[in-house]
Amino acid sequence: MSVGEVVLVGGGPGDPDLLTVGGLRALQQADVVLYDHLAPLACLDQAKPGATLIDVGKVPRGCQTAQADINALLVEHARRGASVVRFKGGDPFVLGRGSEEWLACAAAGVPVRVIPGVSSAIAGPELAGIPLTHRGLTQNFSVVSGHVGPDHPASSVNWDAVAHSSGTIVILMGVAHLAEICQGLIRRGLDGDTPAAIVARAAMPDQLVLRGTVATLPELAAASSVEPPALTVIGAVVGLALEPTATPY
């Protein structure tokens, strides 16, 4: 039997309308789909009849599938000749582990390709009316992992540079460490009055947006019991607060 292939599909932040045409086609053609909780799950009914659907979710502080197990499943099914889709939220190469999955397939001699997705880092702020750049106001943005805070020895982020970047800061995976991150940025020189927002469950029907400043945001988030998936946006662009004047689609 000839070896199949693995396609890493970026599903966007959760709304089926934000899956690319190429991503949907790959999903429709797959024999096996490995999906997690951040993918647009409503699209799974687009898989062909008889396709094997495998939940490899990594819910924070909940059911976790080890990355090594996901890699092994991808390789195992492709080696049996299957066309395998790894269906992920956002974009596979933005703070996800898509590149590790790619390397695992390549090391095993399994053909692998990626279909980029709409990253929550960009779409989340956008759907809350926050552009990441704005002419005359902000010319750059940084996307930072907040899975550990600035005081943690495992953080390899140059938080001093982030605090002084003069651009927009987008924090993914930062709910648990929001206070440490915001206080750490202020301690490093960021003005505590800098506008900041948290966008939870972006692109989903229960999307929640909280606006404040980098000094007040942790308390606002705690008061609303914000849970992942959520992202934080910090910078002057948050102050623009574009109000939608038409429905999204």
Ligand SMILES: C[S@@+](CC[C@H](N)C(=O)[O-])C[C@H]1O[C@@H](n2cnc3c(N)ncnc32)[C@H](O)[C@@H]1O
């Ligand atoms: C492991 S990272 C993966 C990011 C993904 N590769 C992307 O490009 O969007 C997971 C984090 O992305 C953010 N995220 C993903 N989907 C989201 C959504 N629908 N709303 C808000 N944040 C989201 C959250 O910060 C979450 O903790």
